[in-house]
Each structure stands twice: as C-alpha cells, then as structure tokens.
Amino acid sequence: MAKTARNRARGAGGSARVPVEKGGWGSNRPVTASPLGDAPVREMGEMVERIRSAAQRHSERFELALPLIASENLLSPYAKELLISDLHSRYAEGLPGERYYEGNEQVDEIERICLDLAKKLFRCNWADVRPISGTVANLAVLKALAEAGDLVGTARLSEGAHISSASFGAFGLRSVKPVHYAWDAERMTIDVPKTRAILREARPKLCLFGLSLFLFPLPLKELEPTLQEIGALAWYDAAHVLGLIAGGVFQDPLHEGVQVMSASTHKTLPGPQHGILLAQTQDPEVLKRLTGAAFPGVTSNHHLHAMAALGVSLAEHLAFGRAYARQVVANAQALGAALEARGFEVLASGLGYTKSHTLAVRVAREGGGAEVARRLSAAGIITNKNLLPGDTSPKNPQGIRLGTPEVTRVGMREKEMARIAELMDGLLHHDRPAETVREEVASFKRDFTNVHYCFAAGEAAYRYYDLVGRPPA
Numbered sequence: 001m002a003k004t005a006r007n008r009a010r011g012a013g014g015s016a017r018v019p020v021e022k023g024g025w026g027s028n029r030p031v032t033a034s035p036l037g038d039a040p041v042r043e044m045g046e047m048v049e050r051i052r053s054a055a056q057r058h059s060e061r062f063e064l065a066l067p068l069i070a071s072e073n074l075l076s077p078y079a080k081e082l083l084i085s086d087l088h089s090r091y092a093e094g095l096p097g098e099r100y101y102e103g104n105e106q107v108d109e110i111e112r113i114c115l116d117l118a119k120k121l122f123r124c125n126w127a128d129v130r131p132i133s134g135t136v137a138n139l140a141v142l143k144a145l146a147e148a149g150d151l152v153g154t155a156r157l158s159e160g161a162h163i164s165s166a167s168f169g170a171f172g173l174r175s176v177k178p179v180h181y182a183w184d185a186e187r188m189t190i191d192v193p194k195t196r197a198i199l200r201e202a203r204p205k206l207c208l209f210g211l212s213l214f215l216f217p218l219p220l221k222e223l224e225p226t227l228q229e230i231g232a233l234a235w236y237d238a239a240h241v242l243g244l245i246a247g248g249v250f251q252d253p254l255h256e257g258v259q260v261m262s263a264s265t266h267k268t269l270p271g272p273q274h275g276i277l278l279a280q281t282q283d284p285e286v287l288k289r290l291t292g293a294a295f296p297g298v299t300s301n302h303h304l305h306a307m308a309a310l311g312v313s314l315a316e317h318l319a320f321g322r323a324y325a326r327q328v329v330a331n332a333q334a335l336g337a338a339l340e341a342r343g344f345e346v347l348a349s350g351l352g353y354t355k356s357h358t359l360a361v362r363v364a365r366e367g368g369g370a371e372v373a374r375r376l377s378a379a380g381i382i383t384n385k386n387l388l389p390g391d392t393s394p395k396n397p398q399g400i401r402l403g404t405p406e407v408t409r410v411g412m413r414e415k416e417m418a419r420i421a422e423l424m425d426g427l428l429h430h431d432r433p434a435e436t437v438r439e440e441v442a443s444f445k446r447d448f449t450n451v452h453y454c455f456a457a458g459e460a461a462y463r464y465y466d467l468v469g470r471p472p473a
Contacts, residue, residue: 045472056464063449063462064442065380066420070240070358070403071212073270074410074461076316076454079309083272084465088305093295110308117314121246121321122261124254124280126287129310130294130302131275134239134264138164139173140277141235141262144293145286146206148175153199153207153232155190157394158387159183160213162237179204185389188215188348188360196226203230209258210237213386213401215347215354217251224257233286234258241356242276243268243405246317247325250356254280260290268328268357268405269321270453271313274306316454324453327413328357331404334414335359338421343429347388347399359402362388366428369397376400378434379427380441381420410448410461419444 075083087107093100096108096115111129118127131137146152152171155161159181164170171178179202182194190209199207207227209218220234227234236253242263244250253261261278265271277290295302317324336346336353339361346353347360363372369385376383386401387394407416423441426432451461 048472059462059464062382064445065382066423066441066445067382067406068402068404068420069382069384070401070405071264071267072403073266073268073405074451075270075272075309076312076451077456077459078454079272079312079316080465082308082312083305084467085305085308087308090304091301092304093300095291095295107304110304110311114307114311114314117311117318118276118278121314121318122254122278123252124261124278126279126281126290128277128291128294129274129307130299131262131277132299132303132306133273133275134237134262135164135170135275136298137262137264137275137277138162138170138237139298140290140293141260142170142174142176142206143297144289145233145235145260146174146176150176150206151179151202151204152176153179153181153202153204155183155211156180158391159185159389160188160211160215160387162210162212162239164237165208176206183389186348187351188213188389189217190219190223192219192222195223199223199226199230199232204232206235207232208235208237209253210235210239210262212240213360213388214240214356214358215360216351217355220251220253220256220258227257233260236261238263240267240358243270243317243321244325244329244356247321249322249325249329254278259283259286265310265313267403268325269313269317270324270405270409271317272306272309274303274310276310312455319455320453324408328404328408329355330414331408331412331417332357332359332402335402335404335417335420338418339424342421342425344421344424357403357405360386360388361400361402362398363400363428364398369399370395372428373400375427375434376424379423379437380445381424381427381437407448409451409453411450411452412448416444416448 091101092104092107096111114129115127118129131140154165157166165178179198182191182198184191209220234257236258238245238253238261241250245252246269259279259281263276265274265276277294279287279290332354333352336359340346340349345362347362353359363369366372373383373385383400383402385397386399387397388399391397423437427434427437449461450458
C-alpha cells in the first residue's frame with residue numbers, strides 16, 4: 001500500500017496520533033484548572049496533538065479521495081510556502097507607501113507586484129487585493145456602490161446565485177433589496193427578453209451577475225443596452241470562474257460592459273483563500289469609493305501571507321493558466337457526457353452540459369441531493385448537495401454540484417472522467433458497497449497525487465508539513 005501524505009511528511013521523528021480518552025478533553029467532564037491560570041501542560045499538549053492528528057487525517061483522506069467540489073482547489077508549493085512565512089504575523093493597513101504601520105517596505109513591494117499581475121492578467125486598469133474573501137469583496141462593492149434601501153439586480157438562490165445576494169447574506173447586511181432576473185431553466189441562464197422588462201420596470205441602481213452554480217456565460221452584452229438605458233452599474237461576481245476568465249475560455253466581463261468584478265481566488269484560479277476586486281472604468285468616483293470600501297470599509301489588515309500567495313498564483317496563472325483552464329472545461333464536459341451515458345440526469349445536456357468547471361446533476365431518482373452527496377462521500381467521492389431550479393429546500397434539494405478544478409490540478413484528463421462516472425454509476429445505480437467503491441477510488445487516485453500547472457509541478461499535492469518533527473512537550 002502506498003505511503004500516505006502524513007507518513008511521507010513525518011518520517012521517523014514524526015508525531016504519533018494521540019488517542020482520545022473517554023471522559024477526557026472535549027467531553028462533558030468538568031475542567032478543574034482555573035480559567036485564569038495555566039492549564040496543565042500535558043493535557044494542552046494532547047489538545048495540540050488531537051488537532052494535528054485531525055489535520056493529518058484530513059490530508060490523508062483527500063489524497064485518497066476524488067474531490068469534486070466546484071469551489072475548491074489546490075495551492076502550488078510556492079504559494080503554500082508563503083502562507084507559513086513571517087508575513088502571517090504582520091500588519092499593513094492602508095495602501096503601499098501609505099501605511100499606518102512601519103516595517104512594511106517588503107509588504108509594499110509584494111502588494112505592488114500583486115496589483116501589477118492582477119491588472120495584466122485581467123487586462124484592467126484597477127485592482128485591489130486587500131479583501132480577505134470573496135464575500136468580503138462583495139461587501140466592499142455593496143458598500144461602495146449601493147445605499148440601504150437601493151434595488152440591486154440578481155438571480156435567485158434556486159437558480160444558482162450565491163448566498164451573498166440573499167437577505168441573510170451580504171444583501172441583508174447592507175439592507176439592499178433584490179430585484180430577481182427571469183430565468184431560463186432549460187438553458188441555465190438569464191432569460192434576456194423577460195429580464196429586460198423587469199429591469200425597465202424596477203430600475204435597480206446596481207446589477208449583479210455571477211453564480212455559485214455557474215454553467216454558462218451570462219448575457220452581459222445582450223443586457224448592456226438596457227443597463228445603460230436605466231443607468232445601472234454592472235457588477236460581476238467571478239468567484240467560480242475567475243481562472244476560466246483569466247485563461248481565456250469563458251466570457252470576459254470587464255470587456256463586455258461590466259465596470260466592477262469581485263471574486264474569491266481559490267476555485268478555478270488555484271490560489272489561496274482570499275479575495276480580489278477588479279475594475280475597468282475611468283470614473284474616478286467609482287474607484288475612490290471602491291478603494292475606501294476595501295479599507296477601512298470591510299478590512300483592516302488584509303492577511304499578508306495570503307496576499308503574497310495570491311501573487312504567486314497570479315504569476316503562475318499567467319504562465320500556465322490557459323492550458324489549465326482549457327483542460328478544466330474539457331474535463332467537465334467529458335464528465336457530463338460520461339454520466340449521462342450511464343443514466344444520470346445531467347442538466348443542459350442539449351447544450352453540452354457546461355462551458356465552465358461545473359456540472360449540475362438532478363439526482364431525485366437516486367435519493368435526492370443530500371442523500372446522494374452523503375453516499376458519495378462515504379465512498380470517497382466528495383461533492384455537495386445543491387439547489388436546482390424549482391427547489392425550495394436547501395437542505396433537501398434535487399441536485400448535486402460537481403466540479404473539475406481539483407482533479408484537473410492533479411493531472412486527470414478526459415479518460416479519467418469516464419472512470420469517475422463509472423465509479424458513481426456502480427455506487428448509485430448498481431448498489432455496489434461504499435467500502436468497495438472507496439477502495440477502488442483510493443487505488444485510482446494513487447496515480448494522481450501531485451500538483452500540476454504551476455512552478456515546482458510534480459510536488460506532492462496533499463502533503464502535510466510537519467515543521468517541528470516531534471510531538472509537543
């Protein structure tokens with residue numbers, strides 16, 4: 001049996017797992033140490049080892065699994081290196097050259113490089129790499145460009161929108177009111193004629209384009225004349241498709257009528273969990289508002305270690321991103337075809353299933369999204385349940401969402417997508433035991449555990465870095 005990621009990283013001097021004693025820490029047993037004094041060193045060492053053990057087992061699990069979550073990816077070795085650098089311990093509020101802390105000369109250099117790379121990669125005239133997540137980037141746009149009570153266009157959650165646009169998300173936090181577009185469920189995109197009528201009647205101030213279930217480019221060019229007619233700004237949430245946009249295989253929002261683009265940076269762009277703002281506009285007021293919204297509006301310190309890792313990821317995408325993006329889409333389309341051939345109901349089959357990294361599969365016949373996702377996970381195939389058009393319960397939707405960013409990142413191509421479909425078919429249509437399928441998944445995955453499309457390609461993708469080499473004492 002191949003060595004696991006944990007064992008490869010630990011070596012002879014590595015730490016052993018600590019068993020959890022019945023009635024020990026984490027149970028309901030009363031803690032006798034004073035909350036104002038030092039806790040027992042041995043017991044706190046055990047807590048550290050339990051955390052480390054769980055993280056090691058997590059790496060081990062994913063090394064031997066098929067991760068098909070559309071919103072996840074793998075960092076390159078150089079990007080990962082920066083996450084544990086001294087940058088993690090520092091602060092740098094403000095802009096390069098205009099900091100509120102001293103000691104930021106190298107941080108300024110890194111941030112300027114990041115900004116230059118972002119503007120080059122997306123061919124735009126403004127960027128900000130200070131948002132610490134995609135949702136924070138979305139909050140920055142709302143703070144900059146909308147006031148409480150304003151109307152903002154968006155899709156519905158059941159049609160693929162992100163929770164940022166819900167009343168319990170960023171929209172609600174900023175007290176803006178959604179104007180929902182009309183949706184073409186067969187084509188999995190906005191219904192242009194009906195949406196034009198909705199926009200003309202409601203006249204929202206800002207229109208958000210972007211989805212979490214993102215199969216096809218959105219009709220930006222078709223709706224741009226209507227947005228100009230009603231005076232609405234176009235905003236695009238590119239979190240899921242950022243790497244595809246940069247790779248030239250999707251649409252190009254900032255050159256199709258969109259003024260502002262927000263995104264997270266760890267999905268089809270295989271970077272760290274961070275955020276980014278991009279703009280292509282000459283309006284100084286918009287840029288001023290966006291800059292102030294990023295800081296001090298929604299961030300203080302902007303996670304300098306993650307920003308530096310993002311810079312590496314942007315550079316790597318400029319070097320390797322086109323080939324990677326093409327293969328991500330090719331794999332998604334191949335997986336859709338292979339699943340349909342085995343009796344799965346893949347949405348938008350008449351349109352080639354997808355033009356992105358994502359597939360939507362209706363699994364009501366197989367037990368529903370929640371049950372199917374659970375069964376797949378037990379067999380080592382990691383997916384998520386997902387709302388489909390017409391669903392009303394996010395806990396019990398009809399669908400699952402599949403994505404190909406991570407399996408592509410470890411070197412899989414079209415023929416491997418057929419094998420994934422075969423494994424899913426055996427589990428869900430032929431009642432093969434989960435344990436048997438999980439063993440087959442692990443055997444299949446052992447040939448795909450190194451990271452590709454980056455500098456230092458070929459390094460272990462799921463390695464756990466044991467920096468100390470001994471248990472805490």
